[in-house]
Amino acid sequence: MFARITTLILIVYLLVACGNTTSIAPASTPVASIQTLSISDAWVRSSPSGDNSAAYLTITNSGAADTLVAATGDFAMMFELHTVTNDNGMMNMHPAEGGIPIPANGTQMLKSGGFHVMIMGLSNALTKGQTVPVTLTFANAGSVVVPLEVR
Numbered sequence: 001m002f003a004r005i006t007t008l009i010l011i012v013y014l015l016v017a018c019g020n021t022t023s024i025a026p027a028s029t030p031v032a033s034i035q036t037l038s039i040s041d042a043w044v045r046s047s048p049s050g051d052n053s054a055a056y057l058t059i060t061n062s063g064a065a066d067t068l069v070a071a072t073g074d075f076a077m078m079f080e081l082h083t084v085t086n087d088n089g090m091m092n093m094h095p096a097e098g099g100i101p102i103p104a105n106g107t108q109m110l111k112s113g114g115f116h117v118m119i120m121g122l123s124n125a126l127t128k129g130q131t132v133p134v135t136l137t138f139a140n141a142g143s144v145v146v147p148l149e150v151r
């Protein structure tokens with residue numbers, strides 16, 4: 001009887017332990033890095049061929065401030081760094097003048113409703129599960145190829 005209860009407690013403990021392990025696993029493993037910058041959670045929205053899309057990612061910086069100045073790729077006609085402004089309740093996209101700032105010892109997130117990589121005129125459909133490369137160029141750190149997961 002005692003042994004059975006102990007076994008039961010052990011099983012419950014293991015289940016709880018497994019649950020904890022899943023929840024504390026890092027949400028964002030870097031997919032690319034250059035100098036003090038590491039890039040994680042990099043993805044692009046699935047879209048049909050010829051359409052536009054947008055890419056999002058997180059840049060973590062363990063050094064001095066930098067600026068993301070360009071994004072390029074070969075799977076679309078045009079890549080632009082965009083920002084979103086709220087003009088009297090209208091959300092408008094504009095090219096990010098001067099690039100996207102990366103704070104010193106900080107994080108910059110490119111996300112829906114904010115900074116993003118605008119991708120215009122896809123040469124092929126972007127299908128969920130696929131991975132496509134984009135090259136990011138930083139003013140100080142230089143260029144790095146980042147794999148984007150199509151979601």
Ligand SMILES: [Cu+2]
Nearest residue numbers: 082093116118
């Ligand atoms: Cu845009």
